[in-house]
Amino acid sequence: MLRRTPLVKSPALGSGVALKLENLQVTGSFKARGALAKLSRLSDAERDRGVVTASAGNHGLGVAMAAGQLGVRATVFVPQPTPAVKRDGIAAYGAEVVVGGGGYDEAHARAHAAADERGATYVSAYDDEDVIAGNGDSLALELLDQSPDLRRVVCCVGGGGLMAGLARTLAPRAVEVIGVQPANNCAMKESLDLGRALTEYDGKPTCAEGCEGATAERTYQYVLDHGSGVELVSEDDIQSTVAFAYNDLGTIVECSGAVALAGVRSGAVAPAHAGTTAVIVTGGNIDNTELARILAAY
Numbered sequence: 001m002l003r004r005t006p007l008v009k010s011p012a013l014g015s016g017v018a019l020k021l022e023n024l025q026v027t028g029s030f031k032a033r034g035a036l037a038k039l040s041r042l043s044d045a046e047r048d049r050g051v052v053t054a055s056a057g058n059h060g061l062g063v064a065m066a067a068g069q070l071g072v073r074a075t076v077f078v079p080q081p082t083p084a085v086k087r088d089g090i091a092a093y094g095a096e097v098v099v100g101g102g103g104y105d106e107a108h109a110r111a112h113a114a115a116d117e118r119g120a121t122y123v124s125a126y127d128d129e130d131v132i133a134g135n136g137d138s139l140a141l142e143l144l145d146q147s148p149d150l151r152r153v154v155c156c157v158g159g160g161g162l163m164a165g166l167a168r169t170l171a172p173r174a175v176e177v178i179g180v181q182p183a184n185n186c187a188m189k190e191s192l193d194l195g196r197a198l199t200e201y202d203g204k205p206t207c208a209e210g211c212e213g214a215t216a217e218r219t220y221q222y223v224l225d226h227g228s229g230v231e232l233v234s235e236d237d238i239q240s241t242v243a244f245a246y247n248d249l250g251t252i253v254e255c256s257g258a259v260a261l262a263g264v265r266s267g268a269v270a271p272a273h274a275g276t277t278a279v280i281v282t283g284g285n286i287d288n289t290e291l292a293r294i295l296a297a298y
Contacts, residue, residue: 001069002026002033007146007278012248017264017277019249020143023257023284027061027089030135030162030282031125035062037134038123039070047072050120054078054111056104056158056209057086058256058283059125064093075120077111079103081209083254083287104213105201126159127216136165143278144173151275152176156259156282157188157230158211160219166280167226176272179223179230180263182206182238187215188223189230197221208238210256210283231268238262242291243298245281252291257283 005025009018022030039051050073053063060076067074074095078087080102091097098114101107115122124131139162143150153170157163157179167177181189185203197220206212223230238255241262245253253261260279263269271277 002036004142007143010249013264014271016271016275017279018147019261020139020278020280021251022139023251023253023281027058027065028283028285029058029061029257030139030280031058031062032065033062033138034131034133034135034161035059035123036066036069037138038128038130039063039066039072041130042072042121046121050074050118051123052077052111052115052118052120053123053125054104054108055125056212057082057090058210058285060090060095061086061093061285063123064090064095067095068093075114077107077114079107079209083209083285083290085285085287089285108213126161126219128161132161132165132219132222136162136167137169139280140166140169144170147276147278149275150175150278152178152272152277153280154178154180154260154263154269154277155280156208156211156256157181158256159213160188160215160223162280162282163188163227164219164222168222171226176228177226178228178263178269180260180269181230181232182208182211182259183232183234185212186230186232187213188220189232191215191220192224192230207235207255208259210254211259231263233259233262233266233268237266239294240298241265242286242294246291246295251281252284252286253281254283254286257281
């Protein structure tokens with residue numbers, strides 16, 4: 001089923017920084033945690049009706065994997081720009097893949113409509129208590145077990161489910177949780193600045209497609225109540241970090257998965273003064289052609 005992923009330190013990052021390598025999780029992303037948690041809690045009747053979701057790729061991979069293991073029919077709506085490695089992976093797990101539209105929010109709307117039409121369960125990538133618990137809370141507890149001196153966690157933010165679960169579990173234990181988003185697409189950061197959740201959002205394109213899209217009232221509230229804010233990184237920061245991870249750390253990271261690490265490398269997020277700062281490397285599903293392009297450029 002799921003893997004207990006390693007928490008490793010690297011001389012290239014300094015003694016107080018450790019990487020939580022969720023790019024080594026089954027499906028290549030932390031999203032498998034929340035998807036399996038959600039589908040495992042469905043009733044027999046809900047399983048019979050199947051599930052529908054929208055995804056930039058990694059959540060869809062998690063839902064497809066969990067559905068295959070549990071014998072549930074799954075349909076995943078993905079935007080046109082979704083990398084082939086993610087679309088092909090979803091299909092390989094046995095889910096139906098529906099491709100179309102230019103961004104996540106359009107796929108989200110189409111998936112909701114299909115779920116309503118079929119009477120299927122819609123599995124949100126972030127706006128769901130079971131998904132938040134599976135992705136964030138379980139990861140937080142694993143980190144605490146691996147690093148008793150944990151003082152700070154840095155994670156990427158899209159809809160906010162990961163940061164919400166991490167923060168609500170870790171903040172009461174005096175562990176700070178800081179989010180990082182692409183400056184081009186940062187609904188949570190803008191929500192915090194405005195004082196309201198941007199549940200509809202039209203950001204600029206970003207190489208970190210897994211971080212695109214709106215946030216939700218519940219994830220915004222958890223981050224507001226328990227998080228330590230959200231910082232921003234540029235497209236250059238993100239892509240140079242993908243190359244850094246490959247060349248200096250020996251691990252393959254997709255752009256979305258590199259966002260938190262880019263926050264540390266760029267100086268947007270400073271490591272904790274004492275104890276361990278854990279940086280969540282959320283995914284490694286990147287097309288070979290895209291990885292080659294980034295390595296040639298950086």
